[in-house]
Amino acid sequence: MTKCFSMHVASEWMDSTFHYWVRVLIDLSNWLGLSYEEINVWIFLILHPAITILLLGLVVKQTFVR
Numbered sequence: 001m002t003k004c005f006s007m008h009v010a011s012e013w014m015d016s017t018f019h020y021w022v023r024v025l026i027d028l029s030n031w032l033g034l035s036y037e038e039i040n041v042w043i044f045l046i047l048h049p050a051i052t053i054l055l056l057g058l059v060v061k062q063t064f065v066r
Contacts, residue, residue: 025039025040
């Protein structure tokens with residue numbers, strides 16, 4: 001019984017978190033004059049990979065270059 005209850009609470013939390021960030025992206029797209037899809041492309045196909053590659057490069061540099 002407890003497991004089902006906690007999974008239900010987790011599901012509600014994930015849903016509310018997802019909807020909150022969708023609203024943030026919609027508001028950001030309205031503020032920047034871009035579409036929701038364009039904001040998604042910028043964040044998830046351009047910014048996130050660029051930041052990930054930059055951080056990976058810093059870790060490699062700090063690990064192997066002394």
